[in-house]
Amino acid sequence: AQTVTQSQPEMSVQEAETVTLSCTYDTSESDYYLFWYKQPPSRQMILVIRQEAYKQQNATENRFSVNFQKAAKSFSLKISDSQLGDAAMYFCAYRRKTSGSRLTFGEGTQLTVNP
Amino acid sequence: DSGVTQTPKHLITATGQRVTLRCSPRSGDLSVYWYQQSLDQGLQFLIQYYNGEERAKGNILERFSAQQFPDLHSELNLSSLELGDSALYFCASSEGAGALETQYFGPGTRLLVL
Numbered sequence: 001a002q003t004v005t006q007s008q009p010e011m012s013v014q015e016a017e018t019v020t021l022s023c024t025y026d027t028s029e030s031d032y033y034l035f036w037y038k039q040p041p042s043r044q045m046i047l048v049i050r051q052e053a054y055k056q057q058n059a060t061e062n063r064f065s066v067n068f069q070k071a072a073k074s075f076s077l078k079i080s081d082s083q084l085g086d087a088a089m090y091f092c093a094y095r096r097k098t099s100g101s102r103l104t105f106g107e108g109t110q111l112t113v114n115p
Numbered sequence: 116d117s118g119v120t121q122t123p124k125h126l127i128t129a130t131g132q133r134v135t136l137r138c139s140p141r142s143g144d145l146s147v148y149w150y151q152q153s154l155d156q157g158l159q160f161l162i163q164y165y166n167g168e169e170r171a172k173g174n175i176l177e178r179f180s181a182q183q184f185p186d187l188h189s190e191l192n193l194s195s196l197e198l199g200d201s202a203l204y205f206c207a208s209s210e211g212a213g214a215l216e217t218q219y220f221g222p223g224t225r226l227l228v229l
Contacts, residue, residue: 097215102160102217
C-alpha cells in the first residue's frame with residue numbers, strides 16, 4: 001500500500017521569506033502523480049500544484065514550486081515570497097496512474113506566516 | 116468557490132442515528148469522490164463513483180453507503196452512528212476518472228455525533 005509522510009507537523013515563516021515543506025512517500029509503482037493541497041481555516045481543500053512522476057522537470061505555479069526526487073521518493077513544496085494568505089494546513093497527496101485510484105494524503109503540515 | 120456543493124454544512128446528531136450527506140458535483144463532472152477527515156485518522160478516501168457506477172472503494176465502513184444518481188449528484192449515508200464518526204466529510208468531483216484529473220473539493224459537511 002502507498003503511504004505518504006509529512007514529518008513536519010508545524011512550520012512557520014516570516015512574510016516575504018521562503019519556506020520548504022517536506023513530503024516523502026512509499027510506492028512500488030513507477031508512474032504516478034503527486035499533489036500539494038492547501039486547506040485554509042475555511043476548511044476548503046485547494047489544489048496548489050501537481051507533478052507527474054514520469055516528468056523530470058519540477059512543476060512550478062507562480063510562487064509555488066516543487067523539488068521532486070523520484071529515486072529518494074521525496075516531494076517537497078517551496079513557497080517563495082510568503083504571504084499572510086499562505087497560512088494554512090498543507091497536505092501532500094499521492095495518486096496511482098490507474099483510473100479510479102484514490103488520493104492518499106499525508107498527515108499535513110500547519111504553516112504559520114508571521115508578519 | 117470550487118463549484119462543488121455539499122449540504123448540509125453542519126450536522127449534529129446522536130449515536131445510533133442515520134444521516135445523509137449530499138453532494139452536487141461541478142457541472143460536467145462525472146466522477147464523485149467521498150473523503151473523511153478526522154483528528155485521529157487524517158484525510159481518508161472512502162469511495163468513488165463515475166457516471167453512476169462505483170469505481171473504487173477505500174476505507175469505508177459497512178455502516179456507510181453511497182450512491183450516485185442519474186443527475187450525477189451523490190449521497191453518502193451513514194448509519195448506526197458512533198462517536199468516532201464525528202468528522203469533516205468532503206465530496207470532490209472531477210471531469211473523468213483519470214488519475215491526473217484534478218479533484219475539486221466541496222466545502223465539506225461537519226458531522227458531530229453526540
